[in-house]
Amino acid sequence: xxxxxxxxxxxxxxxxxxxxxxxxxxxxxxxxxxxxxxxxxxxxxxxxxxxxxxxxxxxxxxxxxxxxxxxxxxxxxxxxxxxxxxxxxxxxxxxxxxxxxxxxxxxxxxxxxxxxxxxxxxxxxxxxxxxxxxxxxxxxxxxxxxxxxxxxxxxxxxxxxxxxxxxxxxxxxxxxxxxxxxxxxxxxxxxxxxxxxxxxxxxxxxxxxxxxxxxxxxxxxxxxxxxxxxxxxxxxxxxxxxxxxxxxxxxxxxxxxxxxxxxxxxxxxxxxxxxxxxxx
Amino acid sequence: xxxxxxxxxxxxxxxxxxxxxxxxxxxxxxxxxxxxxxxxxxxxxxxxxxxxxxxxxxxxxxxxxxxxxxxxxxxxxxxxxxxxxxxxxxxxxxxxxxxxxxxxxxxxxxxxxxxxxxxxxxxxx
Numbered sequence: 001x002x003x004x005x006x007x008x009x010x011x012x013x014x015x016x017x018x019x020x021x022x023x024x025x026x027x028x029x030x031x032x033x034x035x036x037x038x039x040x041x042x043x044x045x046x047x048x049x050x051x052x053x054x055x056x057x058x059x060x061x062x063x064x065x066x067x068x069x070x071x072x073x074x075x076x077x078x079x080x081x082x083x084x085x086x087x088x089x090x091x092x093x094x095x096x097x098x099x100x101x102x103x104x105x106x107x108x109x110x111x112x113x114x115x116x117x118x119x120x121x122x123x124x125x126x127x128x129x130x131x132x133x134x135x136x137x138x139x140x141x142x143x144x145x146x147x148x149x150x151x152x153x154x155x156x157x158x159x160x161x162x163x164x165x166x167x168x169x170x171x172x173x174x175x176x177x178x179x180x181x182x183x184x185x186x187x188x189x190x191x192x193x194x195x196x197x198x199x200x201x202x203x204x205x206x207x208x209x210x211x212x213x214x215x216x217x218x219x220x221x222x223x224x225x226x227x228x229x230x231x232x233x234x235x236x237x238x239x240x241x242x243x244x245x246x247x248x249x250x251x252x253x254x255x256x257x258x259x260x261x262x263x264x265x266x267x268x269x270x271x272x273x274x275x276x277x278x279x280x
Numbered sequence: 281x282x283x284x285x286x287x288x289x290x291x292x293x294x295x296x297x298x299x300x301x302x303x304x305x306x307x308x309x310x311x312x313x314x315x316x317x318x319x320x321x322x323x324x325x326x327x328x329x330x331x332x333x334x335x336x337x338x339x340x341x342x343x344x345x346x347x348x349x350x351x352x353x354x355x356x357x358x359x360x361x362x363x364x365x366x367x368x369x370x371x372x373x374x375x376x377x378x379x380x381x382x383x384x385x386x387x388x389x390x391x392x393x394x395x396x397x398x399x400x401x402x403x404x405x
Contacts, residue, residue: 046330064295067294082389209366209367229327
């Protein structure tokens with residue numbers, strides 16, 4: 001394959017990954033890395049390097065749109081970023097020392113787990129009663145968001161230590177695998193800390209870029225970020241995810257979600273098998 | 281005159297800041313890809329084997345000379361560095377905004393995040 005054909009194909013593939021990632025809310029990274037390694041035979045380290053860059057681009061590119069809706073909480077985000085950024089450094093440190101085969105297997109497990117999480121969370125409702133953590137007010141994490149009628153709905157945050165440690169884990173995964181690990185971040189905020197779903201997803205988007213930036217320096221110095229590969233991936237994912245965000249209101253999101261759940265499940269199995277056999 | 285700022289306004293400004301960073305970075309990367317393809321379009325591609333070409337803040341001299349020679353890879357790399365700097369700039373902005381809000385707790389929390397980011401960018405590997 002020549003560089004021209006490769007660049008165009010990678011751009012197109014990344015655009016599809018970004019589109020699906022935005023429509024399903026799982027981010028482009030989870031399909032991008034398997035796509036690059038399994039279909040384009042790119043070394044896993046180049047793939048996670050390029051993916052990490054695309055994660056920063058989409059998170060930052062979408063932020064302006066999310067902020068306008070008024071759901072995201074800059075305080076919750078900043079507080080939890082302490083955990084995710086430290087985790088990201090630890091993860092990037094491991095990424096350089098763990099054999100590629102083990103990384104591929106871990107990636108597969110994360111894919112299957114994300115698939116299961118999405119399956120479980122389909123059509124869920126908000127919690128009725130929560131026991132707020134006393135730290136919620138002390139740390140000024142309690143907030144409010146606009147309800148359907150325009151009135152402000154206030155919320156408090158629960159289980160802060162558990163949420164904080166889960167975020168540390170999300171940071172490690174992000175640093176090891178070059179993904180945003182949005183699914184784990186939303187899990188920590190929505191399920192553990194009982195933060196309203198919309199607040200969780202939009203705040204997670206903000207955190208993803210900062211988390212990824214924390215491991216980017218290590219990736220750069222290790223040579224994981226190849227300009228010829230990272231460039232079409234970054235531009236493709238960006239175009240795809242911004243298009244996806246626009247199409248979101250008019251798309252059959254439920255059906256897409258089912259398709260995506262199956263796709264990442266299959267990719268997860270593929271990553272584990274290929275990693276195990278040392279074919280990546 | 282006191283600068284009026286609240287969380288909502290802070291987030292709106294952050295959103296614009298991030299968008300600006302992404303637009304700048306993508307423009308650079310797009311230009312870089314264009315020149316890259318002009319030079320390498322017909323060459324065979326190989327990413328199957330990992331050959332590290334490290335890049336870090338210490339290589340800025342090398343990057344600058346690359347750009348002055350119209351090196352496409354160097355233009356892409358500057359775009360990527362610009363992109364990485366974008367979320368860092370958001371945290372810097374948060375530090376300033378919380379200072380203006382006189383919210384010392386969150387000034388400290390943002391400074392901690394900034395510290396971690398700067399540590400990772402200046403102490404690679």
